Amino acid sequence: MKDQHFVVIGNGPAGNEAALTLREHAKDARVTLISRETGGCYRPHLLPRFISGKFAKEDLYVFSPSSYKELGIKFRSGQEVIGLNLKKQEIFLDHREIIKYDGLILALGGKPRIPEGLLVFSDLMLTLKTIDDAKIWSRELEKAESVLMIGGDLTSLSFTHQLIGMGKKVLFAINENSFWPMNFSKNLYNGVSERLVKRGVTVLDYSRIRSMSNLPEGGIEMRTGKETVSADIIGAFFGMVPDVGFLARSGLKLDRGILVDEYLNTGFKGVYATGDCAQVYHPEINDYWISIGHDNAVALGKTAALNLVGEKIKVEPERVFDVQGVRVNSSWWMEF
Ligand SMILES: Cc1cc2nc3c(=O)[nH]c(=O)nc-3n(C[C@H](O)[C@H](O)[C@H](O)COP(=O)(O)OP(=O)(O)OC[C@H]3O[C@@H](n4cnc5c(N)ncnc54)[C@H](O)[C@@H]3O)c2cc1C
Numbered sequence: 553m554k555d556q557h558f559v560v561i562g563n564g565p566a567g568n569e570a571a572l573t574l575r576e577h578a579k580d581a582r583v584t585l586i587s588r589e590t591g592g593c594y595r596p597h598l599l600p601r602f603i604s605g606k607f608a609k610e611d612l613y614v615f616s617p618s619s620y621k622e623l624g625i626k627f628r629s630g631q632e633v634i635g636l637n638l639k640k641q642e643i644f645l646d647h648r649e650i651i652k653y654d655g656l657i658l659a660l661g662g663k664p665r666i667p668e669g670l671l672v673f674s675d676l677m678l679t680l681k682t683i684d685d686a687k688i689w690s691r692e693l694e695k696a697e698s699v700l701m702i703g704g705d706l707t708s709l710s711f712t713h714q715l716i717g718m719g720k721k722v723l724f725a726i727n728e729n730s731f732w733p734m735n736f737s738k739n740l741y742n743g744v745s746e747r748l749v750k751r752g753v754t755v756l757d758y759s760r761i762r763s764m765s766n767l768p769e770g771g772i773e774m775r776t777g778k779e780t781v782s783a784d785i786i787g788a789f790f791g792m793v794p795d796v797g798f799l800a801r802s803g804l805k806l807d808r809g810i811l812v813d814e815y816l817n818t819g820f821k822g823v824y825a826t827g828d829c830a831q832v833y834h835p836e837i838n839d840y841w842i843s844i845g846h847d848n849a850v851a852l853g854k855t856a857a858l859n860l861v862g863e864k865i866k867v868e869p870e871r872v873f874d875v876q877g878v879r880v881n882s883s884w885w886m887e888f
Contacts, residue, residue, distance in 0.1 A: 554580040558860065559643060559653040561633050563587035564596065565846050566827025567659030568615055569853030574657075575623050577861045583625045584651070586643070589682060590630040592616040597846050599686045600707070603693065604714035612683065636802045638820045655822040655860045658799075658810060659853060660829040662792030667729065670788065673764040676772050677788040680707060689785075696784035697721055700774060702761070704730030708789030709744070716751050723783055724748050725756040725776070732791035732875065756781060792844070794829040807831055808878055809842055814866045816856045826856035832867055841872050841879040848882060 558581050560571045571585040587593075594612040601607045620627035628645075635644040636656075643651040664679035678689060693699075698721040701708045708724075715722050726745065728736045745755045758776035764786065767773050773782040794809035804818055805811040809831035816824045816832065827849040831840045843852060855865050869881035 556581040556654040557584065557652060558582070558655040558657070559584045559586065559651060560657045560659055560857075561586045561643070562659035562661055562827070562829070563589065563593050563627075563629075564659060564661045564827060564849060565593070566661070566849040566853035566856075567657070568593035569850045570657045570659055570826060570857040571620070571625050572623070573854050573857035574861065575625055577858065581654075584628060584653075585620060585625055586628045586631055586633060586645075586651075588630070588632040589684075591683070592619070592627075592629075594683060595846065596681065597710075599680060599683070600711040600714045602683075603680075603686050603689045603711075604718050606714075609683070634798055636799065636804075638803050638823060641822075653822075656824070657853075657856050657860060658818075658823070658825040658829060659827045659849075659856075660795045660810075660825075661849075662828045663795045664788065665732075665790045665793040666788055667790055670761060673761070674788075676764045676766065677702075677786045679788050680711065681792070689787075692785050693718065693720065698723065698771075698783040699785045699787060700725065700772075700781060700783035701787050701789060702774075703732075703787075703789035703791075704744075705732045705789045705791040708787065711787070711789070712748070712753060713751075716753070721754075721783075722748075722752075723754045723756060723781060725758050725761075725774075725781075727758050727760075729790070792828065794831075794842075796829055807840065811840060814868075815859050815864060816852065816867060817859065822860060824856040824860055826852040832869070834869065834872070837872065837879070839879055841869050841881050843869065844880055844882040 558574050560567045574583045592613045593615040598607055598612050617627050632646040634646050641653050664681050699715055700723040702725040704726050712722055748755050760777055763775045765773055771782050771784045772786050796806055809829050810825035812818050812825045812830050813833050816826050818825055831842050833840050855867050872879045872881050
């Protein structure tokens with residue numbers, strides 16, 4: 553491993569774990585961790601509680617930039633990877649620097665999914681994925697009395713809980729695309745709406761959003777086929793999609809995420825994908841699955857790193873569900 557350079561792209565739960573594992577198991581190698589976001593590694597699932605004021609920003613972090621330095625991991629914070637040359641083993645950064653690697657782990661995670669029909673309204677809706685998103689929510693909520701949640705993924709349910717605790721009036725628009733990654737069913741719909749209504753949330757049933765516009769007196773108006781509603785903030789919560797657009801010309805096989813075998817290898821020697829951005833082959837079901845959730849990301853990050861340093865560990869999903877044509881492995885929503 554001497555003089556080898558291992559690079560991890562992405563510093564979410566999967567990338568952080570991969571870098572720490574590489575450091576531990578490849579003591580002589582150089583390890584670099586590249587993160588588009590500034591600051592250390594934080595836990596995205598605590599963002600709703602951070603917004604509600606129950607968590608200080610510092611408490612979100614599990615690893616600070618100085619801790620990486622102490623461990624001998626080169627941490628490149630606030631730097632975005634914009635391309636790869638897998639034949640030359642090169643990584644292109646947005647400020648035009650090129651980094652050479654001997655082994656590479658892609659831990660790119662996901663970004664908020666906005667359904668195609670709603671992209672035109674993107675500027676009018678807030679999403680929640682990063683600390684920066686959370687800061688925008690905090691700022692907007694200071695002057696807001698009401699929030700309209702659309703999409704209904706799992707994040708929205710825990711966030712709604714916090715919003716109610718903050719004394720906000722919450723409206724929740726549900727249709728058959730709601731609750732991703734859970735499969736929509738009438739039972740689930742009834743169960744969730746009943747719980748929301750009990751907590752004082754106004755539940756709106758809609759089939760299509762026809763328009764959204766800023767109101768002159770402030771707030772945003774949304775028209776569905778059935779009704780017109782308005783709120784100070786509209787939040788879009790349609791789940792996450794892997795953030796792999798910049799890899800389109802890299803030669804990696806992409807579908808919903810980066811396709812990898814059961815060892816998380818991409819088909820290129822020494823190149824692995826892990827966490828939420830990986831779409832993992834399963835020989836028994838003869839299909840690919842994606843993983844969602846903090847604990848899965850950490851476990852996959854560790855496995856990718858161990859395989860990069862020479863082990864041969866297969867990843868086994870615990871429970872795979874078919875969600876709108878995508879096979880998903882997560883224990884996350886079982887807790888809801
Ligand atoms: C608000 C919220 C609530 C959640 N609640 C729960 C929960 O209750 N339970 C649970 O289990 N899970 C929850 N999750 C999901 C969980 O956080 C994710 O499954 C987990 O973070 C995935 O980890 P990851 O490392 O694969 O990806 P991510 O956490 O998405 O990290 C990927 C990192 O890669 C960086 N990156 C991407 N592209 C580039 C690039 N080109 N160059 C440089 N850096 C790049 C990103 O900036 C990001 O920091 C929640 C997520 C959110 C957002």
